[in-house]
Amino acid sequence: MLMQAAQAGDARAYALLLKKIIPRVRAMIKRQRQFLPAADIEDLAQDVLISLHAVRATYDPVRPFMPWLVAITRNRLVDGARRYARQKAHEVNVDEYPVTFSEEGTNTDGDLYGDPDALKQAIQALPSGQREAVQMLKLREMSLKEAAVASGVSIGALKVSVHRAMGALRKALSKE
Amino acid sequence: MDTERLAEILTEDARPVRPLPQPWVRSASWLAIAFVSILVVVYAMSPRADLAVKVTEARFLIEQFGALATGIAAGVAAFATTIPGYSRKIFLLPAIPLALWLGALGQGCISALIQYGPSGLSLQPDWICLPAIVLVGAIPAVAMAIMLRRGAPLFPHVSTALGGLAAAGLGNFGLRFFHPQDASLMVLVWQFGSVFILAALAGVMGRYVLNWRSVIKASPGSAAVE
Secondary structure (H helix, E strand, O other): OHHHHHHOOOHHHHHHHHHHHHHHHHHHHHHHOOOOOHHHHHHHHHHHHHHHHHOHHHOOOOOOHHHHHHHHHHHHHHHHHHHHHHHHHOOOOOOOOOOOOOOHHHHOOOOOOOOHHHHHHHHHOOOHHHHHHHHHHHHOOOOHHHHHHHHOOOHHHHHHHHHHHHHHHHHHHHHO | OOHHHHHHHHHHOOOOOOOOOOHHHHHHHHHHHHHHHHHHHHHHHOOOOOHHHHOOOHHHHHHHHHHHHHHHHHHHHHHHHOOOOOOHHHHHOOHHHHHHHHHHHHHHHHHHHHHHHHHHHOOOOOOOHHHHHHHHHHHHHHHHHHHHOOOOOOOHHHHHHHHHHHHHHHHHHHHOOOOOOOOHHHHHHHHHHHHHHHHHHHHHOHHHHOOHHHHHHHOHHHHHHO
């Protein structure tokens, strides 16, 4: 009933449905992947919710809901295991990273940008839409959805703005 | 992000969605598209001269029924594989018409052997079958791929193999209306063989056609949080 209402666009019914199924999805994942840490179980639960949302049109209101949910959960678990196996196949465990060269440049922890002032100036020089997109998505690390809500700009437009802004920054900083 | 927050974000995107019709209903829509395209191709290629005689022959009708029923059953099964919650037994739905089709071709081979001896089972190259089946089945195959992508990519390889079998089965059904080749062994090797190869190729391409990444990307709410 709740899923049928959710398919019709009833946000309250959908919220209630998701609230009810989250513990069940977690329990299903825990039962089948007992060895996983809690954070990985949450990741898989989120995978299931995102997938369920994407294919919610495949639920047939005349058929029971639980087999539909269980089928998606199991499928995402199998997919997750496949992804994990693929990642592991390309990983090499090492006790210590070998130092290739003794020079300081090759042994720094990260690629830090050397001139924050130039970066600030380059950001200020961007058109306002691109500047806001960079500030929200890159500096404040907001999600696309959150940034879209905060700015009133669509997700697609934000993606375009940030992509153009990054291109402009790269160009501006490489000139200097 | 915690899971409860994710649920809130997904709820914000609770726009109405039209539930997908049942697999047999979707299959009927697909068949309507497929029949029109087959009709156009058969007309464009000119129907065979002896068609009026052929449609009165029991063996031709049984073989055509086998190909058509295999195509329809494989189509229903392909659509069902993209709906979560269906039993995996649905994968086997085309097995019965496929057996009927193969049985009819096998029986034709045995009859030819009894009637004409080993010369009744001569095999000549008939390379036109594969591209001709591709030609007749192309639009049904594209329509099938588009329709399958609206479902859940639970078993990508199985879904596309069944979809490929459906399109190639109908392709072969159409082919026999303009390609005058009725020797059972020739039909078995060149036509049934082509259908088998095309279904297998479609199955290999499963993950390119159907995958969770593209389904999630196509859904605005899911894509925003992925």
